[in-house]
Amino acid sequence: MFDMTPNILRNFFHKSSTRLYPKETRQAFGNARGELYNEIEACIFCRTCARKCPSQCITVDTKEATWQCDPFVCVYCGVCVENCPKKCLHQKNDYRKPVTDKEIIFMKGETKKKKCEGDPQET
Amino acid sequence: MKEVISTTKGTVVSKTVDMKKDGYRFVTMSCVELDADTVDILYHFDRDLHLKHLRLTIQKKEAVPSVSLVYFAAFLVENEIQDQFGIRFDGLVLDYERTLYLEKEAPDAPYCRISVSRDVKSGED
Amino acid sequence: MARTIIPFGPQHQVFPEPIHLKLVLEDEIVKEVVPALGYVHRGLEMLADVRDFHQMIQICERVCGICSTIHAQCYCQGIEELMGIEIPDRARFLRVIWAEIHRVQSHLLWLGLFADAFGFESLFMQCWKIREKIMDINEATGGNRVNPSINIIGGVKRDMNPDMAQWVLTQLDLVEKEVNHLEKVLLNDYTVKKRTVGKGVLTREKAMELGAVGPTLRGSGVEQDIRQIGYAAYGELAHRPVVGIDGDAYSRNRVRFLETLQAIALVREAVSKLPAGDISVKVKGKPEGEVVTRVEQPRGELMYYIKGNGGKNLDRLRIRTPTFANIPPLLSMLPGIELADVPVIVLSIDPCISCTER
Numbered sequence: 001m002f003d004m005t006p007n008i009l010r011n012f013f014h015k016s017s018t019r020l021y022p023k024e025t026r027q028a029f030g031n032a033r034g035e036l037y038n039e040i041e042a043c044i045f046c047r048t049c050a051r052k053c054p055s056q057c058i059t060v061d062t063k064e065a066t067w068q069c070d071p072f073v074c075v076y077c078g079v080c081v082e083n084c085p086k087k088c089l090h091q092k093n094d095y096r097k098p099v100t101d102k103e104i105i106f107m108k109g110e111t112k113k114k115k116c117e118g119d120p121q122e123t
Numbered sequence: 124m125k126e127v128i129s130t131t132k133g134t135v136v137s138k139t140v141d142m143k144k145d146g147y148r149f150v151t152m153s154c155v156e157l158d159a160d161t162v163d164i165l166y167h168f169d170r171d172l173h174l175k176h177l178r179l180t181i182q183k184k185e186a187v188p189s190v191s192l193v194y195f196a197a198f199l200v201e202n203e204i205q206d207q208f209g210i211r212f213d214g215l216v217l218d219y220e221r222t223l224y225l226e227k228e229a230p231d232a233p234y235c236r237i238s239v240s241r242d243v244k245s246g247e248d
Numbered sequence: 249m250a251r252t253i254i255p256f257g258p259q260h261q262v263f264p265e266p267i268h269l270k271l272v273l274e275d276e277i278v279k280e281v282v283p284a285l286g287y288v289h290r291g292l293e294m295l296a297d298v299r300d301f302h303q304m305i306q307i308c309e310r311v312c313g314i315c316s317t318i319h320a321q322c323y324c325q326g327i328e329e330l331m332g333i334e335i336p337d338r339a340r341f342l343r344v345i346w347a348e349i350h351r352v353q354s355h356l357l358w359l360g361l362f363a364d365a366f367g368f369e370s371l372f373m374q375c376w377k378i379r380e381k382i383m384d385i386n387e388a389t390g391g392n393r394v395n396p397s398i399n400i401i402g403g404v405k406r407d408m409n410p411d412m413a414q415w416v417l418t419q420l421d422l423v424e425k426e427v428n429h430l431e432k433v434l435l436n437d438y439t440v441k442k443r444t445v446g447k448g449v450l451t452r453e454k455a456m457e458l459g460a461v462g463p464t465l466r467g468s469g470v471e472q473d474i475r476q477i478g479y480a481a482y483g484e485l486a487h488r489p490v491v492g493i494d495g496d497a498y499s500r501n502r503v504r505f506l507e508t509l510q511a512i513a514l515v516r517e518a519v520s521k522l523p524a525g526d527i528s529v530k531v532k533g534k535p536e537g538e539v540v541t542r543v544e545q546p547r548g549e550l551m552y553y554i555k556g557n558g559g560k561n562l563d564r565l566r567i568r569t570p571t572f573a574n575i576p577p578l579l580s581m582l583p584g585i586e587l588a589d590v591p592v593i594v595l596s597i598d599p600c601i602s603c604t605e606r
Contacts, residue, residue, distance in 0.1 A: 003432040007374055010429070017377050029384075031406070033391040054299060054306035077306050077397045082405075124540050149459045151568040153553045155538075167540060167551065167568075172477050174540060196459040196576040200568075217282070224286040224605060234294060 028093035033078045035092040040109040042088035049080035065111045070104050127176045135179050139190045142168050149194040154204045186211040207234035258287050262365045262591040265601035281582045289605040293565050300560040309395045312603040314354045315545045317346050320399040326541035326554045327401050337523045339403035340481040344518045351511040353382040354546035355504045358598045365595040366443040378426045403528025413519045424512050434505050444498035448581040448593035460577040461570045462548020463503045464597050468495035474544035485517050497596040534558050547598045569603035
């Protein structure tokens with residue numbers, strides 16, 4: 001009849017299962033895939049990330065040397081990071097903080113002087 | 124896909140009845156568009172973890188005899204195919220009249236490539 | 249008394265997702281049920297036309313949030329069969345580990361929702377509290393909480409080093425201990441029994457005829473589980489389906505509870521047998537031909553039909569999810585029961601509506 005009671009009592013004498021969130025946060029796991037960022041200085045604007053992205057949240061303009069990402073479309077799968085030929089895309093372990101307005105990450109780099117030899121072809 | 128048996132419109136129901144007599148469980152049906160006019164309808168059956176398939180190739184305009192009287196479970200997937208490919212099934216036990224997923228104003232066959240591109244073109248004109 | 253039609257859903261307190269049931273009642277007794285779907289239809293299958301077959305992995309994962317890894321696994325398995333790729337042994341075992349971790353997560357979620365369906369709020373909270381540990385395991389090993397995205401065509405993306413595997417096992421020990429505390433409640437408690445025993449009976453014959461799958465089928469006494477085929481590494485692990493006898497809501501509850509413990513045991517066994525070696529092979533070429541592939545999801549048999557034409561987009565991708573197969577059996581369970589029991593019966597098939605409509 002009172003099968004749940006031992007569980008309830010155990011919870012009663014146990015420390016809280018939840019955190020007081022903004023005050024107290026859990027440390028991110030080392031393997032977690034969080035916020036995406038681009039080291040724009042190293043980027044060669046080859047568009048591999050834009051092509052490989054399953055949610056197509058990245059737009060790259062090779063001529064203008066711009067890199068854009070819509071963080072609200074991104075699914076944080078990490079495919080772009082794995083395929084980046086220059087390894088300039090990274091993911092933090094922490095998630096993006098919630099915001100009140102939609103925004104697009106816009107980055108402008110410098111057009112590379114010499115033409116990078118052969119954009120990595122799609123396999 | 125190893126065991127695929129071809130059928131025609133006339134024999135599909137009787138072959139399904141044979142399957143049921145042999146103790147097969149109805150898994151599902153798949154509709155595959157082949158070209159502008161024809162589609163393949165695949166019937167998947169399972170017995171003791173062993174799959175068997177029936178293949179029916181038909182014209183899009185033709186009505187297909189429903190197997191939902193043999194396997195009641197088929198009514199849901201047949202309604203789904205009606206919605207997605209615009210193919211009619213005759214003798215459905217429960218016919219949603221193409222409103223299972225779609226609204227009334229939806230295109231005729233949203234899962235057919237050819238009809239979709241035609242709609243887009245006429246929209247631009 | 250005259251017949252009354254009660255619209256049940258699409259928004260109802262017990263439904264996690266929208267499904268609409270038209271219930272024809274006589275007094276309090278359900279006489280007839282007509283389901284209406286289409287509230288979360290997304291047309292994901294058609295995305296195969298615009299995304300290439302590598303990108304489809306992430307899309308398949310999002311067919312269902314609760315069993316995402318297993319969807320991706322099924323899809324990758326199908327493409328690998330089409331392209332004739334043999335994946336490394338280590339990848340096969342890692343896929344089993346992640347799939348079973350996912351099964352624990354899904355079953356705990358369901359046990360909670362089921363308790364919630366008959367108003368056992370504290371049990372619901374308790375189940376979800378335990379589940380949180382599994383989500384942490386997902387994040388620490390796979391990278392994300394819900395869609396770990398570890399399956400790729402040709403193997404898996406991430407490896408599990410011995411330290412990590414040990415940590416997973418310790419966490420699972422804690423989970424198992426807590427799940428065991430709930431055994432008495434879920435299987436013996438007065439409230440649970442009163443609301444579930446003898447409700448929504450699905451006989452063995454009916455279950456086979458209507459094409460029930462997964463715990464719904466096994467709860468009716470049929471010993472059938474796609475894992476018996478031995479896909480991935482299941483052939484090398486000791487696994488026997490959990491079977492109920494009565495075919496009522498209680499029996500399905502019991503099957504799922506025991507499967508949770510079995511899944512934990514399977515993870516342990518898979519970790520102990522984890523072979524060394526590569527985790528993926530290089531993939532060249534494009535898929536061509538057609539294939540039907542199946543895996544066992546927490547809710548039952550999942551079937552993918554894939555047709556490739558040698559290009560980078562697939563010709564057709566058809567997904568048959570377990571809930572889709574479990575709706576006709578549900579329609580046969582409902583007539584003859586009281587209106588107040590409808591939520592419990594509907595929940596007892598573990599409905600996943602966004603899976604169903606894709």
